[in-house]
Amino acid sequence: MKNIMQTIALLEMALTCATLLVWLLQRNFEAQMPVAARIILALLLTNLFYWPLGLFMQLPLAAYIRGVTGDLSVVSLLLLWSSVLLDRIDPRNTEAHFVPMGFKVAIVVIAFSFYPFALGLGMLDPYGWGYASIGFLIAVSIFAAILAIANWSKGTFIIALAILAWSMHWHESANLWDYLLDPFLMLWALLACISSMRRKRRERLQSGFLFRAG
DSSP states (O other): OHHHHHHHHHHHHHHHHHHHHHHHHHHHHTOOOOHHHHHHHHHHHHHHHHSOOBTTBSSOHHHHHHHHHOOOOHHHHHHHHIIIIISOOOTTOGGGSOOOHHHHHHHHHHHHHHHHHHTTOSSOOGGGGGTTOHHHHHHHHHHHHHHHHTTOHHHHHHHHHHHHHHHTTOSSOOOTHHHHOOHHHHHHHHHHHHHHHHHHHHHHHHHHHHTOOO
């Protein structure tokens, strides 16, 4: 069973690295690739990261990268894979991957509330809630329902799959938090929020300049 989990983890990391390369290629060449082409290219690159290259490497590239980053949450994986491989991408516009700003802000708020206490600040231990806490599971389900009400069904689907993966012990961790949140997801959401605030500020300044009297 442990070998199966490790194989799954390596495949996930290999596909994640391949997906990031596909995204970088589209950004650098400013080209819109068809969905089928993106998927095929990602699968080909996945093999590059999954299989040992021999010579100077005894392990796959994905194993070395995983050793540094650890396992990503299911939410991070599904957001990345679906946004880059399945959604329509405008390489000149990073906001083309439509993820509601409210979701990004929620991730930042939750992460900044969670990590300090999980790392030992204070007596509260929110990480412990992830071990089969009915209350926490209900709270996550309510959050998923709010995403559906906000008309972002993709987010609801992603949260539901994360819960399903946790219930099936898809990863080595038995804690629901590890399926929902990771530092890279927090960093992405934080940078996206900062970028959005800067862009809105720049737009206000430009609007004020254009419509300035005289």
